Amino acid sequence: MxxxxxxxxxxxxxxxxxxxxxxxxxxxxxxxxxxxxxxxxxxxxxxxxxxxxxxxxxxxxxxxxxxxxxxxxxxxxxxxxxxxxxxxxxxQIDDVLADLTTFAAERGTHAQLLNDTTVRVSRVVRGTPAQVWRAHQEPACIQRWLTGPDGWTMPVCEVAKAVGDRYRYEWASADGAQRFGFEGALLESHAPHRAVTTEQMVGTDGPATRNELTLVPVQGGTLLCIVITYPSTELRNMILGTGMTVGMEASYARLEQELAAA
Missing domain, CATH: 3.30.530.20 (START domain)
Structure with missing residues (x-):
């Protein structure tokens, strides 16, 4: 730095x-x-x-x-x-905190380009950091909310429990015609506020992204931020162009419903 x-x-x-x-x-x-x-x-x-x-x-x-x-x-x-x-x-500290407050006020899933290869995705989720963290750790719970747009399921959900463990998530369309997945390793874990993982598409040999998840208590819930560092600008733009945040918003809305029911 x-x-x-x-x-x-x-x-x-x-x-x-x-x-x-x-x-x-x-x-x-x-x-x-x-x-x-x-x-x-x-x-x-x-x-x-x-x-x-x-x-x-x-x-x-x-x-x-x-x-x-x-x-x-x-x-x-x-x-x-x-x-x-x-x-x-x-x-600059006050400006950084004001920036986070802006994310909190927007409520919906929001992506901001930090530099040529890094994106910050944020959303306020109605629930405590401990609740949101737990919802990211329990396979049965994850399979209920982390399914993106309607019409998709999550048949494979292997969670990394300890630093060094690997995880694997796979999604399938309702008709079975489409299927994809991501896998990676857990690099850091500080419950219930921070986790760092690698991520790459299943079946590919390309370089992985680095995903830093943080959960911060704010008025009205938990500010969830994921800072994603891509290996190249081209890959970043391609992933954002798929409508990534739309699918994430659908999942986070489902997560709120899951927490409210619990």
Whole structure:
């Protein structure tokens, strides 16, 4: 990720190493510089950054503490524009949160292009994160709601239960004339808020997408976001052109009905 020591008009590649996470309270990372390929630059100083999060009567208070190995290292980074870079980064937090609020207000399934290969799909689902998470884990439940447009069924639903496990989903048209599926591996799982998987069409050898699912509580339900990174712009455009979000909206509407019945 770009280093906070960069001036607004320049680019400075860097890296983060997560050291400790206390959910909703604190994140500790080691931060350093890198070359254009992501290789750490050992000629430049690294630092330890601690981020603190506190609830207030009107929102949240965010506090960042940076520790360097020496006074010389601090003076070097300050001279390079570290303070200006951090102020610029922090000033964008409200805009990011407002962006998420916009997604929540829209209610329906919405896709936003983040860059040439990445898409963020979002929808507010009426239910708690724990309920939505569970609906993504139980095969019998998944087969009732994750069926896309009317007229399709989900005869195969093999769920990955632990990191490293593989999953496989297959769909079939009601008349049996059409059938397709996706499979992949579970890379990360942090119930009930985040899961990362790979995904590729069954029977193909092409590169997989990377899908990052997050569930965040919001007023009225849970903000479900899936950030999908495709191997190429061409594949991204082809998948979006199939009406992907229309099928996803039909599934999420069905999911809400499932949660309401439960």
């Amino acid at each position: 770009p280093s906070p020591t960069a001036h607004a008009e320049t680019s400075s590649p860097g890296w983060w190493r997560y050291l400790a996470i206390t959910p909703h309270q604190q994140i500790d990372v080691e931060d350093g510089f890198a070359d254009e390929h992501g290789t750490p630059n050992t000629d430049m100083p690294s630092m330890r950054m601690s981020f603190f999060f506190e609830s207030t009567a009107t929102g949240s208070r965010f506090r960042s503490v940076t520790r360097l190995h020496s006074l010389d290292a601090m003076e070097q980074l300050v001279a390079m524009g570290m303070m200006e870079g951090m102020r610029s980064a922090m000033s």
